[in-house]
Amino acid sequence: MSLFVTYVLVLGRSxxxxxGLLELLTPALExxxxxxxxxxxxxxxxxxxxxxxNSRSFSSSDKILTEAYSRLRTAIQDPLQRGCESTVLAALLLQRYERFSAVWNQHEQCHVHRNGALALLRQQKLDGINSKHRGxxxxxxxxxxxxxxxxxxxxxxxxxITWLRDQDxxxxxxxxxxxxxxxxxxIASHQHKFTLLSAEEFITASKPDLSQWYQDLQDTEDQLNNWPSTVPRHWLPQTLQSGKHFDQSIITYAGYSDIYPNIQIASIWNLWRTYCLLLLQIKLALLGLFPNLDEPTGTTQDPRIPAFKVKSVQxxxxxxxxxxxxxxxHLGNYIEPTSLSELMxxxxxxxSYHDMDPSxxxxxxxxKSSLFMSRDDHRRHVIVQGPWHMMGTLSHVLSILADSESHIPVHALREGQMNWVRTQFLRVLRLLRIDLEDLSATNQDHCQANPGDLHALNTVNxxxxxKRLMAALAG
Incomplete structure (x- = not known):
């Protein structure tokens, strides 16, 4: 419990x-x-x-997990406990447990606990929940x-969850x-429309309707582009150079590493980047079918000069x-599954920031920020949290680029980018001991024999x- 509270709930959290979950658990637990x-x-x-x-199976927690399920069912039957923050938090935490299990077994999550937490909050009409953290x-x-x-x-x-639309x-x-x-x-709504692009009613849609969608895409893009200007200054990524600022044993892309105050903030930045990629994909698809949408009515665009496409690829x-x-x-020089001793x-x-000049x-x-950690605390929180967050980011990037309808073709990326993403993705799976059942036996043998030789891995699958992990992580 001490390990979990310290390196999951406290360090790198604010x-x-x-x-709305992990940061609330420590005070609630008291x-x-x-x-x-x-x-x-x-x-x-x-x-x-x-x-x-420590390389053991999930079964060690089965008994206590069954007790947690039983106590939660009992609490839901009690009108007083049903309105408590801790009951909702317990349901959300059990959903988080289900998420890890889904990733481990590579299947979609069952959202029973999330739906239960939602039902509790809806039943209490928000204001009825006994919590200062209901937001x-x-x-x-x-x-x-x-x-x-x-x-x-x-x-x-x-x-x-559209009921939120009716709330302040x-x-x-x-x-x-x-x-x-x-x-x-x-973006989710734009992506849903994007999946219907091949439908006949979309192809025959009127230009005003399509133009309005394109304008909506532009508005969302403006919001995305403005988001970095709203984050605190100490959230901004800082770029360090291998050999100059940090040890060369740390695996880098082109010799550089961006650093952040903690893993949570790095993950939020990467979510923003994947959203930018998604929106770019959709705009390119729409302009690919209707190249004049971004032009004023009555003008034409020369299809031989796809200026927007060039900028988009860049x-x-x-x-x-x-x-x-x-x-x-997220990963440092971490190339093999760790054990508890690696934390110490x-x-x-x-x-980390500790690699920078103190001045x-x-x-x-x-x-001076509330996010400050010692070098050792930062390292330990990265070991525990970094691979899981990186797995989510790389799963999302690969899913976007692998989409058969993608208009950000893999061959248009910088040379070596796609293969580097794939090999780091397989590295993360190995660190998390996730079964690579779609890889050949030869590849698995090679990975175990020489885990540091990442570029020699078979990345075809x-x-x-x-995509399987994206489904497991959803929710």
Whole structure:
């Protein structure tokens, strides 16, 4: 439990970047008895982490997980407990447990616990829930629903959380993560339309309708482009150079690593980048079918001069560059599955603000912020959290680029970008001990014999695994 609380719930977590779950658990736990639904759910999650770190199976937590389910069912029957924050948190935490299980087994999540948490909050009509953090609880469900819609390519408006539209959105926390989720809801709806591009009614749609959609895409793009200007200054990525700022054993993309205050903020930046890639894909697809949409009525665009397409390919390369440069921040020189001893013995090296000149203004801002961690604490929180977050980002990137309808062709990326993404994706799967059943036996043998030789891996099925993991991570 101490391991879980310290390296998952405390280090690298704050309400400044919260999506509404993990940051709330520590103060809530202090008020709980040992056999409460929340305490038991946390205990099961802690055992799960311990098992993953030490190469054991999930079965070690089955008994306590069953007790958590039983206590949660009992709590839901009690009108008083039904209105408590801790009951909702227990349901959300059990959904998080289900998420890890789905990733481990590479299947879609069952959303029973998330739906239960949503039902509890809807029944309490928001104001009835006994919690000063009810806005954060709603934020967690909002983030989850956007994630599901993006993964399944369904419209956000068609989802069951549309009841939020009737509420004052000021109930949601005013942090950059929530702002990005609101943009994500629009992107989910655009993506749903994009999947219908091949339908006859779309091809024969009137130009005014298509032009209006294109304008809506532009509005969403403007919101995305404006988002970086709204984040705190100490959130901005800083670029460091291998050999100059940090040890060369850390695997980098082109010799550089972008650093962030913590893994959570790095993950939020990468979500923004994947949203940019998605929107770029959709705009290129629409302009590919209707090249004059971005021109005023009565004018024509020369199809032989696809200026927008050239700029879009350049932007895609820059976005993928930034994602690649974040890999070393998440993984350091970490190439083999770790054990608990690695948290205490500094054999795994990570890039961080501690590699900067202490007099640098960015380091000073970091040191004065609530996100400051010692070098050792930063390294340990990266070891525990980094691979999981990187897996989600790389799964999303590969899924976008592998889409058969993608108008950001892989061959248009910078030379070596796609293969680097694939090999780092397989590296992450190995670190997390996720079964690579779609890879050949030869590839698995090679990976075990020489895990550091990443560029020699067979990456042909990376996209297949990535799409499966996207489905498992949704929610």
């Amino acid at each position: 309400l400044e970047s919260s999506r 008020l709980e008895v040992d056999d409460s639904p929340l305490s038991l759910s946390l205990h099961a999650a802690a055992i799960q982490l311990w098992c993953l770190v 954060y609880l709603i934020s967690q469900l909002f983030h989850s629903e956007v994630n599901i819609c993006i993964s399944k390519k369904i419209s956000f408006q068609a989802s069951e 959105l000021s109930i949601l926390p005013s942090n950059p993560s929530t702002a990005l989720d609101i943009i994500g809801a629009s 932007l895609a390369q820059v976005l993928v560059d930034s994602i690649c440069q974040s890999v070393s921040f 013995i500094p054999t795994i090296l990570c890039t 640098h203004i960015s380091y000073t801002l970091y040191q 990376s996209e297949i695994i990535a």
